[in-house]
Amino acid sequence: MSQPIVQLKGVQKTYDGEHLVVRDLNLDIAKGEFLTMLGPSGSGKTTTLMMLAGFETATHGEIFLDGKPINRLAPEARNIGMVFQSYALFPHMSVAENVAFPLTVRRTRKADIAARVERALGMVGLKGFGERRPAQLSGGQQQRVAVARALVFEPKLVLMDEPLSALDKQLREQMQYEIKQLHHRHGLTVVYVTHDQGEALTMSDRIAVFDAGVIQQLDTPGRLYEHPANAFVAGFIGENNKLAGTVQRRDGQWCDVRLADGSQVRAQAVEAGDTGAATLLSLRPERVLLNPAPGACDVLADAQVQDVTYLGDHLRLRVLAFGDQPIVMKLPNAARERAVAEGDAIRLGWRAQDCHALRAPA
Numbered sequence: 001m002s003q004p005i006v007q008l009k010g011v012q013k014t015y016d017g018e019h020l021v022v023r024d025l026n027l028d029i030a031k032g033e034f035l036t037m038l039g040p041s042g043s044g045k046t047t048t049l050m051m052l053a054g055f056e057t058a059t060h061g062e063i064f065l066d067g068k069p070i071n072r073l074a075p076e077a078r079n080i081g082m083v084f085q086s087y088a089l090f091p092h093m094s095v096a097e098n099v100a101f102p103l104t105v106r107r108t109r110k111a112d113i114a115a116r117v118e119r120a121l122g123m124v125g126l127k128g129f130g131e132r133r134p135a136q137l138s139g140g141q142q143q144r145v146a147v148a149r150a151l152v153f154e155p156k157l158v159l160m161d162e163p164l165s166a167l168d169k170q171l172r173e174q175m176q177y178e179i180k181q182l183h184h185r186h187g188l189t190v191v192y193v194t195h196d197q198g199e200a201l202t203m204s205d206r207i208a209v210f211d212a213g214v215i216q217q218l219d220t221p222g223r224l225y226e227h228p229a230n231a232f233v234a235g236f237i238g239e240n241n242k243l244a245g246t247v248q249r250r251d252g253q254w255c256d257v258r259l260a261d262g263s264q265v266r267a268q269a270v271e272a273g274d275t276g277a278a279t280l281l282s283l284r285p286e287r288v289l290l291n292p293a294p295g296a297c298d299v300l301a302d303a304q305v306q307d308v309t310y311l312g313d314h315l316r317l318r319v320l321a322f323g324d325q326p327i328v329m330k331l332p333n334a335a336r337e338r339a340v341a342e343g344d345a346i347r348l349g350w351r352a353q354d355c356h357a358l359r360a361p362a
Contacts, residue, residue, distance in 0.1 A: 003031075003067070004028035004029055004030055004031075005029060005030065005031040005065065005066055005156060005157065005189050006027075006028070006029035006052070006063075006064070006065055006157060006189070006191070007027070007028050007029075007063070007064040008025050008026060008027045008048070008051075008052075008061065008062075008063050008064075009026055009061055009062050009063075009064070010024055010025070010026060010060065010061035010062070011024075011025040011026075011048070011051065011058050011060070011061035011062070011063060012024060012025070012058065012059050012060040012061055013044075013047050013048075013051060013056065013058055013059050013213075014059050020213050021042075021044050021047050021213050022044040022047055022048055022051075022213045023044075023212075023213040023214050024061075024214075025044075025048060025061070025213075025214075025215065027208065027215065027218070029189065029191065030189075031187075031189055032187045032188070032189055033189055033190075033205050033206065034180070034183050034188075034190045034192065034203060034204050034205045034206075035190070035191050035192070035204065035205065035206050035207070035208065036191075036192045036193070036194060036199075036200040036203065036204040036206075036207045036208070037049060037191065037192070037193045037194075037207075037208050037210060038193075038194060038195070038197060038200040038207050038208065038209050038210065038236075039195065039209060039210030039211055039236075040195060040211065040236070041195065043210035043211050043212065043213070044210050044212070044213040044214070045193050045195075045208075045210045046161060046162075046193055048210075049159055049161055049191060049193045051063060052080070052157075052159060052191060053075055053078070053080055053082055053159050054070070054073060054074060054075035054077075054078050054080075055075060057071070058071055065078060065079075065080070065156060065157065066156055076105065076106075079153075079155050079156050079157075080155050080156065080157045080158070080159060081102075081149075081150030081151055081153070081155035081157070081158040081159065082150055082158075082159050082160075082161070083143075083146050083147055083150045083158070083159070083160040083161070083163045084146065084161055084163070085161050085162040085163060085165055085166065086166075087134075087142045087143060087145070087146045088146065089134040089142060089145060089146060089149075090134075091133065091134055091135060092133075093133075093134075094130060094131050094132065094133060095121070095126065095129050095130050095131070095132050095133070095134070095137070095145050096114075096117050096121070096130035096131065098134065098145055098149055099117045099120055099121060099130075099145060099148045099149045099152050100113050100116075100117045100152070101149065102149060102150075102152055102153045103116060103117070103152060103153055106153060108153075116152055116153075117130065117148075117152060118130070119152075120148040120149070120151050120152040121145075121148050123148065123151060123182060123186070124144040124145075124147050124148045124151075124178070124182070125144065125178070126141065126144050126145065126148065129141070129145075138171075139166060139167050139168075139171065140167060140171045140174065140175060143163060143164070143167065143175060144175075144178075146163070147163075147179065147182070151182075151186075151188075156189065157189050157190075157191065158188050158189065158190045158191070159190075159191050159192075159193075160179075160190060160191070160192045160193065161193050162193055162194055162195070163175075163179075163192075164176065164194075164199065165194075165196070172199075176199060176202050176203055179203065180202075180203050192204070197236065197237050197238065200221070201221040201224075201225065201237075201238075202221075204220075204221055205220070206218060206219060206220055207219065207220075207221060207224055209224065209232075209233050209236060209237070211232050211236075216229065216230060216232050216233050217229040217230070217233045224237050225237055225238055225284075227270070227356070228270075228282060228356065228358070229270070229271065230271055230358055230359060231271075231280050231282065231358045231359065231360070231361050232361075234282035234356065234358060235282075238284065239284070239285055239328060239330075240282055240283070240284060240285075241281075241282070241283040241284070241285060241288070241327050241328055242280055242281065242282060243257075243259060243265070243280070243281040243283065243322070243325060243327075244259070244260065244278070244279075244280055244281075244360065245257040245258055245259045245260070245265065245278075245279055245280075245281060246258050246276065246277070246278055246279065247269075247272050247273055247274065247275055247276065247277045247278075247279050247357070248264060248275065249275060250269060250272070250274065250275060252269075253268060253269055254266060254267070254268060254269055254352065255267055255268075255269040255272045255279075255357050257272075257279055257281060257357055259322050259323075259325070260322070260323060260325070261322050261323030261325070262323075263301065263322050263323075265281065265299050265355065266298050266299060266352040266355070267281055267352055267355040267356060267357040268352065268353060268355065268356050268357060269357050270356040270357060270358055271356075271357070271358045271359045272357035272358065272359070273359060277359075277360075278360040279357045279358065279359065279360055280357075280358050280359070280360045280361070281355055281356065281357055281358075282355070282356040282357075282358055283327075283350060283354065283355045283356075284354065285316070285328040285329050285330040286314075286329075286330040287350050287351070287354040287355075288327060288328075288329040288330075288348055288349075288350050289348065289349050289350060290317075290329065290331060290340065290346060290347075290348060291346060291347050291348075292347070292348075292349040296349065296351075297349030297350055297351055298349075298350070298351050298352040299349055299350050299351075299352065299355070300347065300348070300349040301321045301322055301347070301348055301349070302321065302345065302346075302347060303319040303320060303321035303327065303345075303346050303347070303348050304319060304320050304321075304343070304344070304345055304346070305317055305318075305319050305340060305341065305342055305343060305344045305345075305346060306318045306319060306320055306326070306342065307342055308340055308341060308342060312333070313332070313333050314330050314331060314332055314333055315330070315331045315333065315340070316328065316329070316330055317329040317330075317331065317340060319346065319348065321348060327348070329348065
């Protein structure tokens with residue numbers, strides 16, 4: 001990473017002096033990066049964003065923007081654009097007046113305001129909408145106005161707090177694409193908060209997965225999904241099979257795990273303990289193969305199909321294996337020609353490299 005534009009060093013936040021909402025957070029964000037803070041409610045992601053914006057004060061630690069400490073700067077002095085979940089548009093103002101508002105409070109010359117507002121509206125595809133009121137716009141158009149307002153004063157950093165959560169699925173996906181295109185075209189540095197894992201995987205250069213005020217893993221979308229660092233990340237990012245067992249043997253990056261029914265499974269020892277330690281195997285449904293060809297898999301088992309769900313582009317199978325252990329499989333729609341039905345006896349398998357042994361939660 002080049003010199004980061006944002007740095008959080010040892011940042012903590014508590015509201016009552018006892019319970020830490022954010023714990024010893026250290027995070028660097030590169031210029032031009034799209035970084036998403038992802039996690040469940042109460043994980044600390046939104047509090048971290050609010051500290052960056054200046055609406056919350058860090059209890060401990062320092063936040064830097066472009067190399068300068070900003071802890072004691074008011075929000076309006078930080079040169080940061082903000083897009084809220086609720087849009088926060090002024091209903092009595094026109095679209096142009098809403099977008100111009102950050103320039104007005106910064107005492108920008110009137111001669112410059114009109115041109116900058118027009119440019120910002122053009123960036124979000126709303127040229128010609130300047131005279132309308134927010135109530136005359138659709139939800140997606142209102143969100144574009146909020147984005148234009150955040151960009152009009154050319155901030156060093158743009159913060160987005162669950163900006164698409166109020167939109168329906170189709171419009172949300174369209175806006176995901178549009179925001180990502182804005183990021184690419186204009187080299188924006190974006191910090192985005194969401195609890196929607198699909199949104200995070202779609203839009204981000206890197207994702208910081210939060211839980212209990214701590215970043216559990218900071219990585220690219222592909223590595224988060226394919227190589228989760230612990231059981232929380234494996235369970236939070238995408239659908240995941242979890243098989244409880246005990247480590248029987250460690251061999252470098254590999255381990256053998258004994259399951260409850262006595263079966264022994266080979267897996268990558270990502271976060272597995274020593275011999276005898278309880279572990280949790282993480283296996284993505286799409287990595288489980290149906291009736292695999294000889295030699296295609298390191299792990300094989302007999303199973304019985306409990307139900308089959310048609311989901312358009314794929315089939316979702318729930319099967320029982322390893323002594324009534326439920327396992328979910330996802331098969332491409334082309335696999336329908338193999339005619340899998342409830343009650344069928346099947347053979348399933350997977351490669352050892354697709355199965356990750358993680359520390360079992362306490």
